[in-house]
Amino acid sequence: xxxxxxxxxxxxxxxxxxxxxxxxxxxxxxxxxxxxxxxxxxxxxxxxxxxxxxxxxxxxxxxxxxxxxxxxxxxxxxxxxxxxxxxxxxxxxxxxxxxxxxxxxxxxxxxxxxxxxxxxxxxxxxxxxxxxxxxxxxxxxxxxxxxxxxxxxxxxxxxxxxxxxxxxxxxxxxxxxxxxxxxxxxxxxxxxxxxxxxxxxxxxxxxxxxxxxxxxxxxxxxxxxxxxxxxxxxxxxxxxxxxxxxxxxxxxxxxxxxxxxxxxxxxxxxxxxxxxxxxxxxxxxxxxxxxxxxxxxxxxxxxx
Amino acid sequence: xxxxxxxxxxxxxxxxxxxxxxxxxxxxxxxxxxxxxxxxxxxxxxxxxxxxxxxxxxxxxxxxxxxxxxxxxxxxxxxxxxxxxxxxxxxxxxxxxxxxxxxxxxxxxxxxxxxxxxxxxxxxxxxxxxxxxxxxxxxxxxxxxxxxxxxxxxxxxxxxxxxxxxxxxxxxxxxxxxxxxxxxxxxxxxxxxxxxxxxxxxxxxxxxxxxxxxxxxxxxxxxxxxxxxxxxxxxxxxxxxxxxxxxxxxxxxxxxxxxxx
Numbered sequence: 001x002x003x004x005x006x007x008x009x010x011x012x013x014x015x016x017x018x019x020x021x022x023x024x025x026x027x028x029x030x031x032x033x034x035x036x037x038x039x040x041x042x043x044x045x046x047x048x049x050x051x052x053x054x055x056x057x058x059x060x061x062x063x064x065x066x067x068x069x070x071x072x073x074x075x076x077x078x079x080x081x082x083x084x085x086x087x088x089x090x091x092x093x094x095x096x097x098x099x100x101x102x103x104x105x106x107x108x109x110x111x112x113x114x115x116x117x118x119x120x121x122x123x124x125x126x127x128x129x130x131x132x133x134x135x136x137x138x139x140x141x142x143x144x145x146x147x148x149x150x151x152x153x154x155x156x157x158x159x160x161x162x163x164x165x166x167x168x169x170x171x172x173x174x175x176x177x178x179x180x181x182x183x184x185x186x187x188x189x190x191x192x193x194x195x196x197x198x199x200x201x202x203x204x205x206x207x208x209x210x211x212x213x214x215x216x217x218x219x220x221x222x223x224x225x226x227x228x229x230x231x232x233x234x235x236x237x238x239x240x241x242x243x244x245x246x247x248x249x250x251x252x253x254x255x256x257x258x259x260x261x262x263x264x265x266x267x268x269x270x271x272x273x274x275x276x277x278x279x280x281x282x283x284x285x286x287x288x289x290x291x292x293x294x295x296x297x298x299x300x301x302x303x304x
Numbered sequence: 305x306x307x308x309x310x311x312x313x314x315x316x317x318x319x320x321x322x323x324x325x326x327x328x329x330x331x332x333x334x335x336x337x338x339x340x341x342x343x344x345x346x347x348x349x350x351x352x353x354x355x356x357x358x359x360x361x362x363x364x365x366x367x368x369x370x371x372x373x374x375x376x377x378x379x380x381x382x383x384x385x386x387x388x389x390x391x392x393x394x395x396x397x398x399x400x401x402x403x404x405x406x407x408x409x410x411x412x413x414x415x416x417x418x419x420x421x422x423x424x425x426x427x428x429x430x431x432x433x434x435x436x437x438x439x440x441x442x443x444x445x446x447x448x449x450x451x452x453x454x455x456x457x458x459x460x461x462x463x464x465x466x467x468x469x470x471x472x473x474x475x476x477x478x479x480x481x482x483x484x485x486x487x488x489x490x491x492x493x494x495x496x497x498x499x500x501x502x503x504x505x506x507x508x509x510x511x512x513x514x515x516x517x518x519x520x521x522x523x524x525x526x527x528x529x530x531x532x533x534x535x536x537x538x539x540x541x542x543x544x545x546x547x548x549x550x551x552x553x554x555x556x557x558x559x560x561x562x563x564x565x
Contacts, residue, residue, distance in 0.1 A: 199390035199391070201387040201388075201389070201390045201391035202390065202391055202392075202393060204359070204361060204379070204385060204387070204391075205385060205387065205391045205404075205452075206404075206408060207361070207378075207379040208359055208360075208379045208380070208381070208383060208384055208385045208462075209381050209384065209404070209405035209408045209409065209456055210379070210380050210381040210405075210408060210409055210456075211408040215408050219393075219404075219407075219408065220393065223393065223395045224393075224395075226395075298395070299436070300394035300395055300436065300438050303394060303438040304390075304392070304394040304437070304438040
């Protein structure tokens with residue numbers, strides 16, 4: 001039955017080139033495709049927005065981007081001062097890896113920056129997750145902590161960097177604290193809203209077995225908040241890397257942010273871009289790790 | 305003995321400029337040990353409010369709720385609840401979900417395992433002990449919920465539309481399963497549904513509720529679940545003359561109440 005219908009549907013399309021000229025039919029055909037979509041293949045759901053694989057397209061985009069970048073520099077359309085070639089970045093990477101930058105090896109720069117970001121991140125999670133959960137659970141604690149967090153959250157870290165330095169000096173404290181603050185707000189707010197993910201039936205079921213408030217918190221609310229807490233941590237660490245350069249602006253002698261800023265003052269564009277790529281690579285690798293942890297820890301996410 | 309509700313009313317306070325809503329008005333109800341009480345009615349007639357009262361999630365505005373002579377003060381393990389959905393914990397597997405109540409009650413691991421195994425067998429879930437609950441079908445998830453509620457050996461089993469989310473065929477099977485378990489364990493049950501056929505088939509006592517204000521409009525005694533437990537087949541009961549006659553009577557009453565309200 002369906003086979004017969006398919007043939008009937010196809011017939012007018014085959015007939016059309018005979019009645020109209022070829023290009024008119026082609027234009028009409030592509031319009032047709034834009035306006036209404038065909039039935040899906042088995043295994044897909046009809047009409048799901050944006051469904052389909054993207055990996056190949058993403059890889060092609062990256063390759064094309066690097067190719068255009070190389071082409072522009074190879075043809076000498078832009079001066080290396082503004083856009084150094086991809087090879088130059090790679091050579092600079094090897095150079096700094098072997099000889100270091102301002103007397104410090106690349107690994108040491110990356111190491112100290114990672115220590116600042118991850119140190120601040122761990123600290124922010126250790127404080128932010130319990131506080132966020134407490135804010136979700138208790139109107140008293142929410143009432144107290146909501147205003148300060150909501151107040152400072154939208155302020156750019158650069159704006160309060162001077163205050164940090166005035167209060168905590170030019171040592172590690174002010175740097176880690178600056179990153180800590182940028183990670184803390186999203187983590188705490190994520191944990192706070194995560195408290196709401198438990199279905200009321202799950203909570204009622206636990207109480208009807210005679211659970212205490214603490215048991216409901218420990219055995220129902222905390223596990224169901226976990227997906228949202230992990231997402232908040234991923235968002236938080238992103239903010240942490242964003243703040244790194246600001247934190248290493250003042251009185252730093254090591255770190256990727258310091259390297260990028262110093263190189264920019266000496267117009268070493270290749271080092272600037274290389275530093276940016278290294279920061280992006282570390283952040284991306286950590287995000288991959290977090291996604292892996294997410295899959296292992298909350299395989300049930302979104303499935304019930 | 306059993307559960308006794310005396311002249312209980314629930315009034316939700318005025319909000320957003322609306323007048324106070326009387327969700328339940330002057331409810332009197334007794335559920336004796338071993339009785340299967342089914343509450344039937346359209347949405348908004350206070351069925352769930354009544355269940356929340358019995359479960360101890362809600363305090364009545366006036367009136368008393370007594371279980372074996374003692375007033376109900378908050379939720380407790382002697383009144384387990386089976387919900388329509390969303391009540392299982394997806395981070396636990398089947399046996400952990402079934403044993404969840406016992407864990408909260410601080411029972412040692414070996415004991416919880418033993419009790420959970422027993423009810424997993426009773427509900428026909430053997431072989432799925434370590435499956436994640438989100439991989440089960442709706443009917444099986446509901447059986448996990450029922451097994452979990454039975455583990456704490458409640459005096460009264462509260463079921464809030466437990467079969468409402470199941471497809472019609474699974475639902476019929478689940479009805480028979482619940483009746484068999486009820487017959488075997490001799491529990492008292494308070495069961496909410498809005499399927500007339502399900503209510504007539506399962507209950508020993510039918511409570512027909514009416515909306516605005518929510519109240520108990522009629523109470524019937526039902527013979528059909530006894531017949532099922534005596535060995536008659538479910539379809540034969542549901543197709544019998546007196547079942548069909550009573551079904552039409554009850555439907556007529558419900559529609560008449562709707563018109564009047």
